[in-house]
Amino acid sequence: MTDDRTERRSPHVAIVGGGLAGISAAAVLVERGCQVELFEQSSHLGGRAWSFRDSQTGQLVDACQHVAMGCCTSLIDLCRQMGMTDCFDRCGVFHFFDRAGVRSDFGAVRWLPPPLHLLPALARQKYLTPRERLSIACAIRRLAGPLATPEQTIGQWLRRNGQTDEAIARFWSPIIVAALSQPPDSASLAAARKVFVDGFLASRDAYQLLLPRLPLQELIDRRMGAWLAGKGVAIHRGARIKQIEGDACGVSGLVLCDDSRRTFDCTIVAVAWSALRALLSDGLAAALPWLSGMENIRPAGITAVHLWHDRPLHSLPHAVLLERVGQWVFADAAADAVGHHCQVVISASHTLASHDHNDILATVCDDLAAVWPTTRDAKLLHHRVIAQPAAVFAVEPGLDHFRPPQQTAVENLFLAGDWTATGWPGTMEGAVRSGCMAADAILARRGVATRGIDTPAPKR
Numbered sequence: 001m002t003d004d005r006t007e008r009r010s011p012h013v014a015i016v017g018g019g020l021a022g023i024s025a026a027a028v029l030v031e032r033g034c035q036v037e038l039f040e041q042s043s044h045l046g047g048r049a050w051s052f053r054d055s056q057t058g059q060l061v062d063a064c065q066h067v068a069m070g071c072c073t074s075l076i077d078l079c080r081q082m083g084m085t086d087c088f089d090r091c092g093v094f095h096f097f098d099r100a101g102v103r104s105d106f107g108a109v110r111w112l113p114p115p116l117h118l119l120p121a122l123a124r125q126k127y128l129t130p131r132e133r134l135s136i137a138c139a140i141r142r143l144a145g146p147l148a149t150p151e152q153t154i155g156q157w158l159r160r161n162g163q164t165d166e167a168i169a170r171f172w173s174p175i176i177v178a179a180l181s182q183p184p185d186s187a188s189l190a191a192a193r194k195v196f197v198d199g200f201l202a203s204r205d206a207y208q209l210l211l212p213r214l215p216l217q218e219l220i221d222r223r224m225g226a227w228l229a230g231k232g233v234a235i236h237r238g239a240r241i242k243q244i245e246g247d248a249c250g251v252s253g254l255v256l257c258d259d260s261r262r263t264f265d266c267t268i269v270a271v272a273w274s275a276l277r278a279l280l281s282d283g284l285a286a287a288l289p290w291l292s293g294m295e296n297i298r299p300a301g302i303t304a305v306h307l308w309h310d311r312p313l314h315s316l317p318h319a320v321l322l323e324r325v326g327q328w329v330f331a332d333a334a335a336d337a338v339g340h341h342c343q344v345v346i347s348a349s350h351t352l353a354s355h356d357h358n359d360i361l362a363t364v365c366d367d368l369a370a371v372w373p374t375t376r377d378a379k380l381l382h383h384r385v386i387a388q389p390a391a392v393f394a395v396e397p398g399l400d401h402f403r404p405p406q407q408t409a410v411e412n413l414f415l416a417g418d419w420t421a422t423g424w425p426g427t428m429e430g431a432v433r434s435g436c437m438a439a440d441a442i443l444a445r446r447g448v449a450t451r452g453i454d455t456p457a458p459k460r
Helices: 004-008 020-031 073-081 116-123 130-143 154-160 165-180 189-201 216-230 273-279 282-286 289-296 357-371 373-377 428-445
Strands: 012-016 035-040 051-053 060-062 088-091 093-097 103-107 209-212 234-237 241-247 250-256 266-269 299-309 318-321 328-331 340-347 380-393 413-415
Touching (some): 012 020, 020 428, 060 216, 060 340, 130 165, 130 189, 154 165, 165 189, 241 282, 250 266, 273 289, 299 357, 340 357, 357 373, 357 380, 413 428
Parallel strands (some): 012 266, 093 318, 266 413
Antiparallel strands (some): 299 340, 299 380
């Protein structure tokens, strides 16, 4: 669908979807001189990284706490590109609490090089026996090596490598569930290996937690949106695309919800995997036979329990609760109009699908009181339970067979989204990488230098 004149001029690119995947694609393309228009059906950018205005407090609250790690280099580069490096707090110490409420801090030492820099921290974890600590260290070393059979669960691999149920529950599971939103017995070994190798062994700062200082709506919609607009990206909020028309020869146009039609040189579709097929015309779908494999990508849930008390429950900005329903607790630094806000995050909450929100609330409050007994005296002033059944995709063994590359068989149709073939699980980093890779694919076709983000080729 291109001719010599189209190839010589700056391409006019449509991006459908204003999450981090679409935003990162727009950032790469506009900096390379492309004309970019971004269409987002919601009133704000951010996709699944969103905030809400609480009716009682008036506070802008993230629906679920999003965090990054020091290994999230593409996300960090995007923020640096947009002048937003001040928007994250970097935390080098994790605070673990066992069932008895005993605290163990986990952080690197400066006098050992990676991957040994975290070994003393592992030795200090009081909830593990000396034998478990040694066994875990040996398993991590083996995990960093080649995997003979990567298409199994991390739970299967751990048991074959001498990990006890107690060690899995207290050490491996909290990390795997938080990173992949899947319990060890269903999480992909390859994906879990990436978490441990890239996140804990690759470099000294890779394991560090990056916490947004601002609500996601402020960070993504306002600040990132303003940067894109300042560079000349046309952002259409509240603009739903009804259909993307075309066939095997290429995308011929975008039909908007008011039935108006627009044409572009290239189109990047940066929506959730579950929404892709409905956007494509039958002619385009026929040219993409792998679409039938999308049904093999299953959703995984995350639930956030927001609590406002009359006093702070503890003095830490975040904490990890072991062998509890809620795995992470994040606390705001200051009180708002109603009280002191904290958020308890339950990853892999699709396993609680049959539970009533009131039961989840009661369980979470009991868990907090068990870890910090003084919280029994705190008065709960307000609460919100926000369940997102499809917060991320389920990183199960064999999933990579069904994750498509960013460049499709249709000449001017490209994909972005954390669910595409990035080599990463469903994270902000994976979303940003996918957008950069989709933009690079467009630029490469026109002989423009690209960032060259590496990723494993999808299996077919």
